[in-house]
Amino acid sequence: MGGTGTLRLTRRQCGRNVLLAAVGAAVPAWIEAARSDGDEGQGVNGPDSLRAHAALRGLRYGAAVIPELLDVEGVAAGNTTDAYTQLVQGQANILVAENAMKWGALRPAAETFEFGQADRLMHFAALTGDAVRGHNLCWHEALPAWFKTTATKDNARKLLVDHIQTVAGRYRGQMHSWDVVNEAVNPKDGRADGLRNSPWLELVGPDYIEVAFQSAAAADPSAKLTYNEYDIELDTPEQIEKRGQVMLLLRRLKARGIPIHAVGVQSHLKADGPQPGAGLVDFVRQAAKMGLEVYVTEMDVNTHSLEGGPEAQDVAVARVYRDYLGMMLAEANVPVALTWGITSARSWLNESKQPWARRGDGSRQRPLPFDDELRATPAFFAIRNAVDGARAPAIPPGAAPVTDPSGLYKPFPVQGSPTTQPATAPAQPAVPPPPPFSTHPAIPAAPPAQPPPPSR
Numbered sequence: 001m002g003g004t005g006t007l008r009l010t011r012r013q014c015g016r017n018v019l020l021a022a023v024g025a026a027v028p029a030w031i032e033a034a035r036s037d038g039d040e041g042q043g044v045n046g047p048d049s050l051r052a053h054a055a056l057r058g059l060r061y062g063a064a065v066i067p068e069l070l071d072v073e074g075v076a077a078g079n080t081t082d083a084y085t086q087l088v089q090g091q092a093n094i095l096v097a098e099n100a101m102k103w104g105a106l107r108p109a110a111e112t113f114e115f116g117q118a119d120r121l122m123h124f125a126a127l128t129g130d131a132v133r134g135h136n137l138c139w140h141e142a143l144p145a146w147f148k149t150t151a152t153k154d155n156a157r158k159l160l161v162d163h164i165q166t167v168a169g170r171y172r173g174q175m176h177s178w179d180v181v182n183e184a185v186n187p188k189d190g191r192a193d194g195l196r197n198s199p200w201l202e203l204v205g206p207d208y209i210e211v212a213f214q215s216a217a218a219a220d221p222s223a224k225l226t227y228n229e230y231d232i233e234l235d236t237p238e239q240i241e242k243r244g245q246v247m248l249l250l251r252r253l254k255a256r257g258i259p260i261h262a263v264g265v266q267s268h269l270k271a272d273g274p275q276p277g278a279g280l281v282d283f284v285r286q287a288a289k290m291g292l293e294v295y296v297t298e299m300d301v302n303t304h305s306l307e308g309g310p311e312a313q314d315v316a317v318a319r320v321y322r323d324y325l326g327m328m329l330a331e332a333n334v335p336v337a338l339t340w341g342i343t344s345a346r347s348w349l350n351e352s353k354q355p356w357a358r359r360g361d362g363s364r365q366r367p368l369p370f371d372d373e374l375r376a377t378p379a380f381f382a383i384r385n386a387v388d389g390a391r392a393p394a395i396p397p398g399a400a401p402v403t404d405p406s407g408l409y410k411p412f413p414v415q416g417s418p419t420t421q422p423a424t425a426p427a428q429p430a431v432p433p434p435p436p437f438s439t440h441p442a443i444p445a446a447p448p449a450q451p452p453p454p455s456r
């Protein structure tokens with residue numbers, strides 16, 4: 001920190017003082033220690049960023065983003081001054097569209113595709129050299145209004161296959177991974193196979209999952225095809241059962257030779273109550289034995305039922321990040337972690353009016369590594385610490401990516417899309433994309449795997 005008696009503080013020092021004043025004595029020593037690892041004790045940019053720390057370990061850290069908010073033109077011109085854009089560019093090396101690649105966004109009508117915002121994200125990622133996760137190709141939510149009246153048992157299978165061919169095919173060779181099927185398991189629906197009573201199950205039948213993965217493999221052979229699920233993190237009876245059903249589904253898919261390379265653990269966690277532990281670690285290790293990678297796909301930490309002010313929230317949230325990512329990144333088949341958003345200013349938890357998102361005192365949640373003013377929260381330092389302590393990733397043999405020289409993003413026209421005329425093709429990226437993930441240099445000295453923390 002600046003010397004005593006110095007009245008003029010740098011912006012960074014000023015930010016730190018604000019943070020310290022706000023947090024006061026409540027800051028545990030481990031957060032302080034994590035902070036002081038950085039430049040002047042508080043650097044968060046450049047070599048101190050999450051993306052830089054992750055890259056050093058051969059890992060990826062990333063976030064769900066809102067493509068509309070990205071100043072792609074400014075980045076292309078090399079002169080963006082937009083704070084959100086700079087934050088995403090500076091911190092993440094893998095991105096996912098929070099909503100822009102869902103059916104509801106891509107399919108304004110049954111016969112048409114609208115790729116404007118999805119293309120925007122791909123263009124941004126090509127400029128910045130970031131990897132992209134596609135989210136998602138098949139889900140029971142975010143279906144467009146026309147789906148209910150148009151989709152039938154006769155046409156649903158074709159609708160699904162055509163959608164996947166068009167969407168995954170459009171970004172062929174450009175995707176790190178695709179969430180092919182999202183949230184297909186729901187034991188509460190009472191089926192023996194654990195599957196959710198979704199429109200896809202009802203209209204296509206239980207093999208819709210296989211159809212989706214096979215279509216995705218044909219459309220984009222180089223993307224890691226992922227099954228993504230929520231509420232499988234804890235060792236509560238409900239989540240143990242759901243996690244078990246997910247594992248059975250994964251085994252069925254593998255046994256039938258379905259192309260699947262990874263499982264996404266959404267990781268929408270809560271600051272209070274039971275925390276993930278040995279059951280999830282066991283799941284991750286079973287996945288490794290099956291040749292599957294595991295991605296933390298949507299992490300945030302919900303404080304809707306946590307009492308206390310912003311300081312108490314920050315400490316509790318940071319602790320969950322530390323314990324959870326420390327546990328997950330100790331597993332060699334967990335090479336990627338994304339948060340669901342990057343700043344609380346744009347978190348779905350602050351946008352939702354649902355009781356599971358609203359705080360009793362009406363105050364805003366602080367679930368992410370940056371706060372409403374885009375300042376680093378204690379969670380930022382917790383994530384960075386966990387990344388630093390991570391075990392070097394080792395890709396299980398079955399999840400080895402297809403080595404397809406991934407070209408630069410170039411949209412091609414799709415019938416019915418108003419935004420895919422050749423004239424809208426993005427300019428050539430200013431920086432080349434990074435090598436495929438598998439070619440990151442291995443880190444020689446991997447720290448020993450840490451045992452999962454004792455459950456509280």
Ligand code: XIL
Pocket residue numbers: 098099182230266298348
């Ligand atoms: C959420 C978005 O964050 C919201 O903006 C949207 O209104 C609803 O969907 N699991 C998922 C994500 O797989 O797609 C969800 O995203 C959050 C839960």
